[in-house]
Amino acid sequence: MSNASLLLSAPVFPLALPQEPTAPAPGPTGPGAAPASGTTQAPAGDAGAAGAPQQPCGTDTFLMMGLFVALMWLMVLRPESKRRKETQAMLSALKQGDTVVTIGGMHGKVAAIADKTVVLRIDTQMVTFDRSAIARVVADEAQKKA
DSSP: OOHHHHHHTSOOOOOOOOOOOSSOOSSOOSTTOOOOTTOOOOOGGGSTTSSSOOOSSOHHHHHHHHHHHHHHIIIIIHHHHHHHHHHHHHHHTOOTTOEEEETTOOEEEEEEEOSSEEEEEETTEEEEEEGGGEEEEEOOHHHHHO
């Protein structure tokens, strides 16, 4: 059998679509009768305002948007900016002889510093890293005792 004949012989399932009600809902009708449950009626207070268009975006919407932006700035952007400044200060204060840890977890001592690279002495090897690959500076025990 070919693919076309498989598609043509596939069973077809009918879709159940919503239908309009054929008979009115049972219940009291008239000017003073309460609406039946499940029916939709306009509230009594909006009878005169039906012709007036409602304003889609009011001041409440703009106020909520402003509060949301302020909250995002306080919760996300400001702490990230502080963290970035601290990292930049740490990298600019880096000097020869500092013990550092890279973002890959390698520990070493700074042997040389260039504009964008740092040469680390790891055991007896000299390895070059980008300056941005330095995760943190490890405080020596001698500096802790002093």
